Amino acid sequence: MPDRVNKAEITCTVNGETLSLKAYPMARLLDVLRQELRLTGTKEGCGEGECGACSVWIDGEIANSCLVPVLQVAGSEIKTIEGIATGEQLHAVQEAFISCGGAQCGICTPGMVMAAVNLLERTPHPSETEIRMGLAGNLCRCTGYMKIFEAVVRACQATGVKA
């Protein structure tokens, strides 16, 4: 068994709650979220930054949590899929995924929702191209993408999507 390094004490904010945890510094944020914090909404797909299933926000920016060593989020604010709804009230993007059939097996869905909500926060009136670009880092093997795309379009319809 190789030598073990010391665990680091890390303070960060997750879905609005500030917490301290002990973890090996190179542990992937993805594993800490799922195993230590039991926030299992964040999924692992490829584990190499290609598929976006593990997307979370770090200080407001979308990131692949499989590529982030947990030490790097010390002092940061993290949002996961569990922090998108307000209590029982789903986010408009989540509602639209349901009504448009934007989810099938569900593995890509949390990452897709995180990417879509992040896009709408940065660009409240995205063009269709901006929606496609905003979701380009998230792969889905079930839906053929169109239902996901339509869900995001529907979520912005209140304010109108540019051509």
Next chain:
Amino acid sequence: MRSYVPAYELRAPQSLEAALELLEREPDVWRPLAGGTDLMVLFEAGKLTHRKFLSIWKLSELKGVEVTPEHVTLGALTTYTQVQAHAVLQREFPLLCQAARETGGIATQNRGTLAGNIVNGSPAADSPPALLVYDAQIELVSARGSRWVPYQGFHTGYKTMVLRPEEIIRRIRLPRTKQGWRQYYRKVGTRKAQAISKVCFAGSAQMQHNTIRDIRMALGSVAPIVLRCARTEAALRSQKVSAGAFAAAKEVLAQEITPIDDMRSTAAYRLRVAQNLLEEFLLQLQNNGGDESHRGLAAAES
């Protein structure tokens, strides 16, 4: 096999000075880790060569973009997202912005850094062809001081470079001397998003009527390093754009690049595509010597 997580050290020094001291004390033991978009992939695959890493991700000394009349100077940790958002870069260095836009998806662009793209040393990296075309210079810093080196010549072979184990990149400087040059960038991959290139081409030329006064060309994925094609440039410099000049330049390019067969493409395909991209670049110079609005050919502000 995935790495055994508890065996890997990661420290986050609070200042650049502290990071450099550690690198000076134990060079080759510690390796800097920035956004993790390359190293964490190797980590998960159990292929990291080092056991001890220095997180430099939050070091403010390595961040920010500074604009002076002569240069745009980018901190080592400038992300692809920050490159795309910068007004002066958009106007004067469109090839770098386009490279940033075509690297990975947004999550990768938020974490991937220019210096990381350089020191990872991949011959398929997206931003280095643009940096070569813009005659970038790089500041290397260690506990003993700093030195500026031209980016051309920085990579000495596959994954080898002039960077010493105790040094890190602090800044990347782009001279503002290419205003009015015609510019061309095209990445050819399996799909538009998230793909690593089969061939990547960045070119820029200063035109006078129909004559190429000066030219820069650099290609990715056609050699052990991202390659500035100086011989092809020489064959085109002072030439009028013409079918004869195109044919001659394509021959020189074929001699200058050394593409290989690998998991992403074949040597023969890469050679053909490299020559086709050169032709597309030159055709657009021919068709639009003075037309700044031609589709597909980005123009820097004159």
